[in-house]
Amino acid sequence: MTFIEPFTDMVPSFFGMLNQGPLTLTIFLHTIIILPMFFIYRQEKVRLEREGKQ
Amino acid sequence: MMTTAYKSKDLATMYFIVATVLFGAQLLMGLIGAVQFLYPEFLFEIFDFSVARTVHINALVVWMLYAMIGSVYFLLPDETGIETVGIELGKLGFYVLTVAITVVVLVYVFIQIGPAAESTIWLINEGREYLEAPRWADIGIVVVVLIFVYNVYATAIKGERTGIVTVLMADLLALAGLYLAGMFFVDNISVDQFWWWWVIHLWVEATWEVFVGGLAAYGLIKMLGASRQVVEMWLWVEVAMLFGSGILGLGHHYFWIGTPEYWWEIGALFSALEPLPLVAMFVHVIYDWGKQAGKNGSNTINNRPAFAWFVMNAFGNFLGAGIWGFFHTLPQVNIYTHGTQFTNAHGHLAFFGAYATILIGMFYLNLQSKNGIERMRSTFNSKMAISLISFGVMGMTIALTVAGYGQVLVERAQMGATWDAFFISQQAQWFVQGMGWRLAMGIVTIVGFVYLAIDLLSISKVNHEKV
Amino acid sequence: MSNKIVSVWTDNNFWKRSAAWITGFSAILLIWLTFDTLGQITQGTDTDMQKDAKGLYFSKRIPSATVINYKIGYEYSDKRGHEVPTINGKEKFFGRDDYSEEEAAALLHLGKLGSQAKNCMNCHTLLGNGAYYAPDLTKAWLDPKWKLMMAITQKKTREEAMAEFLQHPSKYPTHSRRMPNLDITAAEAKGLVAFLKHMSAIDTNGFPRNFGKKDITLRERSAK
Numbered sequence: 077m078t079f080i081e082p083f084t085d086m087v088p089s090f091f092g093m094l095n096q097g098p099l100t101l102t103i104f105l106h107t108i109i110i111l112p113m114f115f116i117y118r119q120e121k122v123r124l125e126r127e128g129k130q
Numbered sequence: 131m132m133t134t135a136y137k138s139k140d141l142a143t144m145y146f147i148v149a150t151v152l153f154g155a156q157l158l159m160g161l162i163g164a165v166q167f168l169y170p171e172f173l174f175e176i177f178d179f180s181v182a183r184t185v186h187i188n189a190l191v192v193w194m195l196y197a198m199i200g201s202v203y204f205l206l207p208d209e210t211g212i213e214t215v216g217i218e219l220g221k222l223g224f225y226v227l228t229v230a231i232t233v234v235v236l237v238y239v240f241i242q243i244g245p246a247a248e249s250t251i252w253l254i255n256e257g258r259e260y261l262e263a264p265r266w267a268d269i270g271i272v273v274v275v276l277i278f279v280y281n282v283y284a285t286a287i288k289g290e291r292t293g294i295v296t297v298l299m300a301d302l303l304a305l306a307g308l309y310l311a312g313m314f315f316v317d318n319i320s321v322d323q324f325w326w327w328w329v330i331h332l333w334v335e336a337t338w339e340v341f342v343g344g345l346a347a348y349g350l351i352k353m354l355g356a357s358r359q360v361v362e363m364w365l366w367v368e369v370a371m372l373f374g375s376g377i378l379g380l381g382h383h384y385f386w387i388g389t390p391e392y393w394w395e396i397g398a399l400f401s402a403l404e405p406l407p408l409v410a411m412f413v414h415v416i417y418d419w420g421k422q423a424g425k426n427g428s429n430t431i432n433n434r435p436a437f438a439w440f441v442m443n444a445f446g447n448f449l450g451a452g453i454w455g456f457f458h459t460l461p462q463v464n465i466y467t468h469g470t471q472f473t474n475a476h477g478h479l480a481f482f483g484a485y486a487t488i489l490i491g492m493f494y495l496n497l498q499s500k501n502g503i504e505r506m507r508s509t510f511n512s513k514m515a516i517s518l519i520s521f522g523v524m525g526m527t528i529a530l531t532v533a534g535y536g537q538v539l540v541e542r543a544q545m546g547a548t549w550d551a552f553f554i555s556q557q558a559q560w561f562v563q564g565m566g567w568r569l570a571m572g573i574v575t576i577v578g579f580v581y582l583a584i585d586l587l588s589i590s591k592v593n594h595e596k597v
Numbered sequence: 598m599s600n601k602i603v604s605v606w607t608d609n610n611f612w613k614r615s616a617a618w619i620t621g622f623s624a625i626l627l628i629w630l631t632f633d634t635l636g637q638i639t640q641g642t643d644t645d646m647q648k649d650a651k652g653l654y655f656s657k658r659i660p661s662a663t664v665i666n667y668k669i670g671y672e673y674s675d676k677r678g679h680e681v682p683t684i685n686g687k688e689k690f691f692g693r694d695d696y697s698e699e700e701a702a703a704l705l706h707l708g709k710l711g712s713q714a715k716n717c718m719n720c721h722t723l724l725g726n727g728a729y730y731a732p733d734l735t736k737a738w739l740d741p742k743w744k745l746m747m748a749i750t751q752k753k754t755r756e757e758a759m760a761e762f763l764q765h766p767s768k769y770p771t772h773s774r775r776m777p778n779l780d781i782t783a784a785e786a787k788g789l790v791a792f793l794k795h796m797s798a799i800d801t802n803g804f805p806r807n808f809g810k811k812d813i814t815l816r817e818r819s820a821k
């Protein structure tokens with residue numbers, strides 16, 4: 077068994093490379109969409125705390 | 131309730147009337163198609179299945195667009211606090227659009243098809259499901275929609291810009307812009323269908339859904355007096371979830387049309403999340419209802435027929451789009467169900483549950499406001515209409531699901547999707563019986579529509595609490 | 598608003614910004630994916646076609662229109678785990694196997710226009726999309742049924758049988774549900790057959806599955 081699956085897409089491409097087995101590509105995309113929400117959350121928390129103190 | 135005589139609301143009424151007529155026409159055409167499934171010689175080579183179906187689905191899309199434009203003209207003064215800018219232009223747009231649509235339908239019905247030439251695509255029929263409207267009409271539609279979008283923007287900039295209006299502004303621009311993706315001819319059928327789905331999917335599973343989110347938010351404030359702050363928070367959550375799943379969920383149409391393998395994963399997981407916001411919307415409506423009922427008791431709802439349709443929307447959207455959509459959205463399932471009566475079952479319950487319901491609710495809100503009714507009660511006709519139409523469409527959906535199941539097993543799983551495989555599946559008992567039930571339930575739906583039409587014409591004369 | 602600290606999770610601004618980010622970024626990803634996909638689904642050239650013909654498989658998902666000069670198959674690929682279109686040497690199409698790129702493209706153009714002008718998609722599915730009143734046309738060119746239709750239409754080749762059927766469909770009923778006459782001319786029919794042949798060579802990731810593999814039904818076998 078190889079760690080990296082043989083390339084099964086017909087044409088090699090960036091997205092095809094991320095497509096390395098069950099759900100690798102889609103989980104990657106989901107993650108990069110969701111991650112920045114933590115940053116937005118932190119910023120808004122700081123803002124609300126500041127407004128709460130006033 | 132305030133019933134200032136906003137001209138914008140009169141314009142809305144004009145759009146709603148045409149929408150209702152087209153809805154009726156849609157159902158009649160569906161009935162012809164349903165009969166032809168059982169009796170193929172019915173109107174053969176006079177008014178073929180393809181003609182009936184073209185008008186059926188075009189009337190569907192067009193009546194919904196009319197009702198959506200009407201809904202915006204209806205709610206805009208309430209949200210922005212001012213009269214809509216560009217009413218006269220909007221009226222002109224209405225007449226231009228209505229004349230264009232009439233000509234298009236007459237050509238579909240009487241000319242039907244043309245020679246294999248560009249002229250046919252420009253003048254008669256573009257021959258692409260849902261987007262059959264010939265190119266000249268496409269251009270007309272774009273111009274009229276531009277007027278509409280301009281009016282919305284001009285009004286929102288001048289008046290107050292609520293969260294609901296902000297969402298609608300962004301959404302309408304995307305919705306209108308997407309239409310352009312369906313307006314050119316290519317020889318390459320994969321490229322053709324690639325862009326075709328940009329219009330169809332990014333309409334019904336992204337921009338239209340967000341539109342419905344906006345309407346539901348408006349309705350909850352208007353009918354229940356729900357808190358705007360809470361409703362708008364939910365609206366933003368819904369926008370995030372709907373666009374987050376719906377935009378890349380487009381991939382579930384790119385499994386088999388010549389597009390690369392990586393769409394399997396993208397389409398599968400993003401679209402599998404599409405039901406989530408629909409659950410959220412359902413929970414939201416029920417939650418607000420319960421909360422306000424706790425405060426105000428039985429006087430909570432000031433427009434019962436409209437509210438009933440809004441609740442039906444929350445439920446139907448979740449069921450038709452969410453559950454029935456999820457059924458066939460994974461590629462492992464879709465390779466067999468793709469393009470069968472299963473798809474058709476989903477198409478019916480989703481379009482009905484997600485859009486027809488809430489737009490009919492808007493018809494009632496409009497009648498209430500137009501006639502200065504403080505609390506609108508449901509009449510016998512209102513109850514018959516909602517029960518029979520919902521029961522009918524649900525019945526058709528179940529019948530088509532059973533037929534589709536038979537078709538998938540026999541034609542696809544067992545026999546490999548050939549010409550003969552198709553027809554053997556069509557003669558299977560489950561399939562034929564399913565088609566029989568679909569016809570019966572279609573008739574129930576039409577009877578329900580008759581009640582609806584009568585109700586819309588007469589409900590305001592019934593004894594309600596006037597302002 | 599009041600000055601008590603409220604949770605970020607119920608804060609409108611948090612959700613508004615999240616919605617804007619998610620929507621904007623998803624749209625950007627979609628546009629990026631669109632460029633990548635369009636690159637992969639542009640039609641190949643005749644040069645690609647000639648190179649591919651030395652082997653078995655297509656190198657382009659959507660081959661050149663000159664694919665009408667070749668014999669197309671649909672066979673299981675171990676590597677990909679599903680059926681794929683294959684090339685099996687030359688094959689005559691209406692008596693010729695030397696259509697130039699321009700000639701073939703003109704035929705395909707006529708056929709694609711015809712498919713729209715006659716509204717095929719509101720009875721049939723193409724690549725699985727359309728209406729469900731009549732069979733899927735994705736691999737119609739490869740349908741074993743044409744052998745029987747050659748006998749019925751008294752034509753010697755598959756393409757001639759198809760063209761004859763398309764011009765007079767209601768004259769050749771195969772089931773109680775017939776295809777109506779759509780005023781298809783001989784030239785249009787030739788274009789449509791080219792369009793169908795080309796479509797059968799599109800790499801659809803294995804849709805439809807098992808095409809034509811289990812076509813002989815018990816009924817037909819016992820009739821033999």
Ligand code: HEM
Nearest residue numbers: 157160161163164473474477481482486572575728729730
């Ligand atoms: C009297 C009731 C109705 C009848 C008898 C009916 C019948 C039909 C028929 C025969 C088709 C063609 C299906 C095929 O190609 O095999 C169809 C398609 C369709 N109808 Fe209806 N219909 C009815 C009501 C509705 C309603 C209320 C809606 C939505 C609000 C609707 C939406 C659609 C859609 C979206 C399609 C295309 C489905 C697809 O391509 O998957 N129909 N209908």
Ligand code: HEM
Nearest residue numbers: 334401404451455456458459468469473477480481484727
């Ligand atoms: C209100 C929202 C929705 C509407 C109005 C709608 C309507 C439709 C229609 C009419 C079709 C058939 C298109 C055609 O004629 O070829 C379709 C196909 C499809 N829909 Fe939806 N849909 C909605 C939401 C969803 C959701 C949320 C999902 C997934 C969870 C979904 C999954 C699918 C899939 C996978 C297909 C392709 C079926 C096939 O391969 O034949 N839909 N939808």
Ligand SMILES: [Fe+2]
Nearest residue numbers: 331335380382
């Ligand atoms: Fe979709």
